[in-house]
Amino acid sequence: MAELRALAFVPVDIDALATAEGRIAVFITPDLKLSAGARRLNRLTKGALARATGSEAWEKMSEGKAMTLAWPVGLQAEAVDLVKLSRRPSPELARKAGAALAVAAGSSAMTVLVEGTARPEEIALGVALRGYGFDDHKTKKGDPFGPATFMCTKPEEAEAAAAPRIAVAEGVHFTRDLVNEPANVLTTTEFAKRLEALRALGVEVEVLEEKALEKLGMRALLCVGQGSDSPSKVVIMRWKGGVKGAAPLALIGKGVVFDTGGISLKPAAGMEDMTMDMGGAGVVAGVMHAVAKRKAKANVVGMVGLVENMPSGNAVRPGDVVASMKGDTIEVVNTDAEGRLVLCDVMWHAQETEKPAAMIDLATLTGACIIALGHENAAVYSNDEPLVNAFLKSAETEKEGAWRMPLGQAYDDMLKSPVADMKNIGGRPAGSVTAAQFLKRFVKDDMPWIHLDIAGVAHVKADLDLSPKGATGWGVRALDRLIADKFEAKD
Numbered sequence: 001m002a003e004l005r006a007l008a009f010v011p012v013d014i015d016a017l018a019t020a021e022g023r024i025a026v027f028i029t030p031d032l033k034l035s036a037g038a039r040r041l042n043r044l045t046k047g048a049l050a051r052a053t054g055s056e057a058w059e060k061m062s063e064g065k066a067m068t069l070a071w072p073v074g075l076q077a078e079a080v081d082l083v084k085l086s087r088r089p090s091p092e093l094a095r096k097a098g099a100a101l102a103v104a105a106g107s108s109a110m111t112v113l114v115e116g117t118a119r120p121e122e123i124a125l126g127v128a129l130r131g132y133g134f135d136d137h138k139t140k141k142g143d144p145f146g147p148a149t150f151m152c153t154k155p156e157e158a159e160a161a162a163a164p165r166i167a168v169a170e171g172v173h174f175t176r177d178l179v180n181e182p183a184n185v186l187t188t189t190e191f192a193k194r195l196e197a198l199r200a201l202g203v204e205v206e207v208l209e210e211k212a213l214e215k216l217g218m219r220a221l222l223c224v225g226q227g228s229d230s231p232s233k234v235v236i237m238r239w240k241g242g243v244k245g246a247a248p249l250a251l252i253g254k255g256v257v258f259d260t261g262g263i264s265l266k267p268a269a270g271m272e273d274m275t276m277d278m279g280g281a282g283v284v285a286g287v288m289h290a291v292a293k294r295k296a297k298a299n300v301v302g303m304v305g306l307v308e309n310m311p312s313g314n315a316v317r318p319g320d321v322v323a324s325m326k327g328d329t330i331e332v333v334n335t336d337a338e339g340r341l342v343l344c345d346v347m348w349h350a351q352e353t354e355k356p357a358a359m360i361d362l363a364t365l366t367g368a369c370i371i372a373l374g375h376e377n378a379a380v381y382s383n384d385e386p387l388v389n390a391f392l393k394s395a396e397t398e399k400e401g402a403w404r405m406p407l408g409q410a411y412d413d414m415l416k417s418p419v420a421d422m423k424n425i426g427g428r429p430a431g432s433v434t435a436a437q438f439l440k441r442f443v444k445d446d447m448p449w450i451h452l453d454i455a456g457v458a459h460v461k462a463d464l465d466l467s468p469k470g471a472t473g474w475g476v477r478a479l480d481r482l483i484a485d486k487f488e489a490k491d
């Protein structure tokens with residue numbers, strides 16, 4: 001498991017720079033107004049800092065990026081990273097600058113000379129988010145990440161502002177670890193076990209086994225897992241940090257630990273990527289981790305459906321008709337459209353038992369979503385303007401791509417079945433929309449709801465600013481912010 005690097009906030013001590021170990025980072029404004037620490041570093045390095053920042057390469061470098069002085073004379077440090085950043089950077093630039101430092105540092109210890117630069121908490125978040133690796137299954141492990149020490153003009157203030165951001169970074173790492181894990185390790189049983197570990201943070205965790213799901217009538221969810229040797233489960237996580245008895249926000253996640261497609265088997269090429277098909281459940285777990293860690297004054301319930309979609313002699317067949325917990329019957333035309341079958345029962349159960357104030361589901365639901373929006377944006381569907389606008393604002397603040405998509409009767413009509421109340425696919429056109437439309441049939445009237453199709457954003461093949469390639473943890477930050485802004489009791 002990737003450990004978050006230790007982060008500390010201390011007063012500025014420029015006399016300590018000469019002997020600091022590892023790497024030193026310093027922020028230089030675009031107009032080259034050097035801080036006291038930068039001036040000291042320039043003196044110690046016999047003017048190397050000024051020569052670097054006077055270069056054409058520096059001139060051309062964009063804000064938030066870093067230039068490295070390796071093995072500088074006059075210092076014990078192995079390198080000085082010069083970051084171009086204004087004194088009042090946007091949160092996004094501050095995070096990016098922190099991330100650039102983490103990339104440069106690798107596993108080395110870091111002394112980050114923040115001094116008066118605003119938003120040290122966002123710089124720290126960038127350092128924390130980008131300092132991530134997943135090498136559990138390599139025999140040769142990378143070195144553990146060295147600590148990062150932030151020298152700030154107001155260290156207590158910085159530390160207080162950073163605490164909730166570090167909590168959210170831990171949540172993101174928790175999500176990434178789950179999503180990166182292969183399916184032979186992260187079975188439904190192992191997934192449930194890792195969620196049970198959230199009890200240590202004060203989260204109530206309840207695991208519903210197949211027998212209980214059967215009793216509840218979750219035939220749609222159960223039919224997906226019936227071809228697998230791994231037992232299907234629903235895990236309920238409750239964080240009760242808000243007003244006692246107040247209706248919670250419900251977060252619902254698709255947790256298909258591996259999606260072969262079932263009898264409607266997927267082609268071999270790329271099937272290995274379907275280890276990430278539990279990404280929705282992974283994000284729900286990460287948000288629960290974050291809100292518990294920062295002791296959010298909110299009631300949040302996370303509910304995830306954990307199943308494996310395998311072909312076998314017992315597997316659900318194309319053409320089978322199953323009854324959902326709600327009672328509506330579903331013709332399973334394509335066993336690869338399994339996520340919606342899992343979600344519809346979990347969503348119904350959440351509404352019946354938790355009476356939530358609002359419900360947000362997340363799922364790596366459709367390939368069509370990737371065709372529509374690529375890896376830049378998650379697809380956002382909603383029946384509630386205030387809720388969705390608040391979410392889009394949170395996502396924009398965190399710079400997690402999210403794009404509103406349409407719903408409508410004509411799309412719903414595409415789900416008509418000759419033998420059951422609905423079929424589980426709507427055909428090739430608008431595949432992400434008809435999947436959302438399917439889910440909407442399981443949302444009660446007056447229940448504010450958002451569906452997030454995260455197929456394109458949960459896992460990517462190239463490094464991003466804030467995450468190395470692989471699982472991104474998309475959505476943990478946006479949802480944590482939504483909870484902080486809209487679902488938390490203010491004191």
Ligand code: BES
Nearest residue numbers: 277334336337364365366367368425455
């Ligand atoms: N898990 C997939 C969707 C997916 C594809 C996620 C690629 C991430 C990357 C989902 O269960 C699925 O197979 N959807 C089908 C639906 C179709 C059969 C209507 C799809 O998108 O092809």
Ligand code: MN
Nearest residue numbers: 259336337338
């Ligand atoms: Mn599928």
Ligand code: ZN
Nearest residue numbers: 256259277339
């Ligand atoms: Zn799937």
